[in-house]
Amino acid sequence: MMMEISKKRRAINVVMLSLSGICTVLVVGVLFFILGYLLIHGARSLNWDFFTKLPKPAGETGGGMANAIVGSAKVLLIAMSIGVPLGFLAGVYLAEYSGRTFAFILRYTVDLLNGVPSIVIGIVAYAVVVRPMKHFSALAGGVALGIMMIPIAVRTTEEFLRAVPNAMREGAMALGATKAQTVFTVVVPAAVSGLTSGMMLNLARVAGETAPLLFTALGNMFWAKGWLAPIATLPVMIYNYAIAPDEDLHQQAWAAGFVLLSLILLVNITARMIIARGPASSRR
Amino acid sequence: MASYPGQQALNPTAALPAETMQPAVQTSNKLSARNINFFYGSFQALHDISLDIPANKVTAFIGPSGCGKSTFLRTMNRMNEALRNTRVEGELLLDSRALLEMDVTDVRRRVGMVFQKSNPFAKSIFDNVAYGLRVNGIRKKSVIEEAVERSLTHAALWTEVKDKLNKPASALSGGQQQRLCIARALAVEPEVLLLDEPCSALDPIATLKIEELLFQLKEMTTIVIVTHNMQQAARLADLTGFFLLGKLIEIDGTRKIFQNPKKKETEDYVTGRFG
Secondary structure (H helix, E strand, O other): OHHHHHHHHHHHHHHHHHHHHHHHHHHHHHHHHHHHHHHHHHHHOOOHHHHHOOEOOOOOOOEOOHHHHHHHHHHHHHHHHHHHHHHHHHHHHHHHHOOHHHHHHHHHHHHHHHHOOHHHHHHHHHHHHHHHHOOOOHHHHHHHHHHHHHHHHHHHHHHHHHOOOHHHHHHHHOOOOOHHHHHHHHHHHHOHHHHHHHHHHHHHHHHOOOHHHHOOOOOOOOOOOOOOOOOOOHHHHHHHHHOOOOHHHHHHHHHHHHHHHHHHHHHHHHHHHHHHOOOHHHHO | OOOOOOHHHHOHHHOOOHHHHOOOOOOOEEEEEEEEEEEEOOEEEEEEEEEEEEOOOEEEEEOOOOOOHHHHHHHHOOHHHHOOOEEEEEEEEEOOEEHHHOOHHHHHHHEEEEOOOOOOOOOEHHHHHHHHHHHOOOOOHHHHHHHHHHHHHHOOOHHHHOOOOOOEHHHOOHHHHHHHHHHHHHHOOOOEEEEEOOOOOOOHHHHHHHHHHHHHHOOOOEEEEEOOOHHHHHHHOOEEEEEEOOEEEEEEEHHHHHHOOOOHHHHHHHOOOOO
């Protein structure tokens, strides 16, 4: 009888272990499949021209996506200069100043904003930037992505500031520092590595967004004429090329996907290295 | 261990005449508390505390955990104001001026504090000590450098750190970090230095260093120390106050408290019969 139970339990153990093992392999497998597929297709069609040349007119082969790479950088720069300061300062307020009730409301609002579909945020940017200015622009795309960055920027800032031990705040105040001096010269510096990497991960997260850019930044086959003109970005370029009928354009889309993913991975890895090397005090 | 001057005070057979146990009456009072009540929400943590802290002396507060001694210490530089839902009643006098009505940052600059757990900032050793000067508007490099060296010397840390002032403070040992925090507090030249169990996380050697340091510092500043360690109070303090359940049971010359206290509660506590 005892042997029976023991056998049964051992069998269940083996089954469950194999099941969870298989699922783990599947999860990791999906990631590596995507990476591998992109690597094979993307790297094959990747060449120096991709980084230096403009797209060729329909029907011609060759060309590159130099304008889209620069365009993505410009749109992300605008997004960052909107999302990071707004989110950071709101996060500082949330962590250091606000009362409980207001903090609850603010946190809830931010979480809701985080749940708003990206296409809806695109519509908002279209309504408040594109329509009044009467044309698509890098600015509109940046505003859309900037709004998308805010919720995570707020919550990251709040989390990292809360992780700074209260003893450090008391130490500063006991020396006659004002609240603002304490926050900005002791608490924020103690959390700076976490904050930097959090913002980088946040940027990496919106770098691949396509939907909000479709009707804000629009796209452009040439160099954009300044910040207020339609501009090409990598995700929109991938979208346009992938649905095009031409096999050569498909190859370019693969290459763009590969470049975009590599850039995002690079930002991710750098951010995680900054976290790992941050001052011990912020992790106490 | 046997060489501590105050330790024999715990031994009744080594008693000195009662007259010598009295605190010096001539010294002026640096800080005075009159009828201090303190509330965490609806919980009253301090009941009607009145006492005088003489200038250039070491005053120790002893008592069991939760008796209010730390709360009272934190009332004296108004650190408790940073906590939500707290309230203080009564009067505190710093050099006969109402402390509770002064500018709070000014109070904290004049009444410094060292905490139970060392709390260096995530900055270099130099910047830690310079912090108090910088937030108080001192920018001149030579002044800051001079003050940093002086404070670290007073905190008996200068020789250990003078070649690594730009290293992060977190690289120091626990005892060094606590002395750094003392140096940081000394840099702004406080008139009163409050210490909240500064040695509770330190080994005996580091503790001894800090005690020696406090003994010397009382020439420059008035020292108030909260401690769980009765031997420490006996070794260091000129005056000792005994707290129990939010009340000040008695405060008197240290030897008097340890050898011939007026109140039965004090006697029970210092002789280990408490509870």
